[in-house]
Amino acid sequence: MSRLTRVEQQRRTHQALLDVGLAVFLRCGFLATTVEEIAAEAGYTRGAVYKHFGGKEGLWQAIVDGQADAQLAGLRELLDGVSSREELVAALSPLDGVAVQWIQVSAEFLAAAAGRPEIAAAIVGAQREREALIVESLTQLCVRLDVRPVMPLPQVVAMLAGLAGSLALRRAIDPSVDAAAITAGVVRAIFPPAGTDG
Template sequence: MARLTRIEQKAVTRRRLVDAASRVFSRVGFEAAPIDVIAEEAGFSRGAFYSNFESKDDLFVELLGRHLDEEMDTLGRSLDRITSAADLAPAIERRYQVLGGDSSWCLLTTEFQLYAMRGGSKAAEFAEIYERYRQRLGELIACHFNRLGVSSDLTPYEFGVSQIALSHGLALQRAANDSLDKSLPARALATFMRGAIADTARPPSP
């Protein structure tokens, strides 16, 4: 097996650090996660961490970008399989079942957003990445609404923002009250979808 080049080795190290950070952040949150623990979880030293990232904030921004890219890819594949407007709400419900079982990412993103807004060093980068995510989500929704002959009183961008707000808000509510049914986020988002597109379907575009 050929040895990795220095650039390839660095990419592997960064990936392992990002993956380790995702696990540590999920367990204890962003602010409570020590850099030493992240490095140890990845199998590296503190020095290796700082050879790849300038700070924990820097690492989180990379983790966020990767997570949102994966989220868009997964959602896009899910929507591609839909053939009618009636399939939208059930598809959303299936897609968000995972949120009921594991809301750690929603909580983590909310924590970092508040931290960034209160003076975090990567506030501008966070805002840029998340706005790009909102724009991409809106474009994806617009594409499939048009394909399926769906209209809404909300713009596709507003529809996407509302979905994000609901999913994160529901995650916070479940964190505060673990007696809430874990299926609530998925069911609530599906209900929102049904209400938002009720009586607006038209023949799909050719």
């Protein structure tokens, strides 16, 4: 069995910290998670986290970037396959248990980052880029389905993201909240059937 090169070892360490970091953040939340806990669970020292990510915030942002890119690609592929208004509603309304956990941890991170302009600027830049790609997909889909949203699509995308975050936090304290049904109702109102005046 050949030994790993230094670069391969670094890649393996990097990926292990991402994988373990995600699991620990989802289990404990952003604020309660420590660099030491992530490093220990991954089998490394805290120095490895700082070397690869600059700290807890950098690790979380790297996880967000990877997850968000994968989710964006999945959403765009899903939207490409939508052939009806109801399929559009379903595509824009999912909120499962993992999504709820993800949003809760993200909310903690955003609250912690709000007072740190250097972190906030990077978050906003990445978020705007992803939202622009979603708007592009939705624009094409609306033309294809002859659906006219009642508000500009950039506002729709921002509003749905905010709604998902708010409902996930609400569901964390009240599991009886049917976030998917609420979101579906809002999406139906935003995208009325063709021929309906908005």
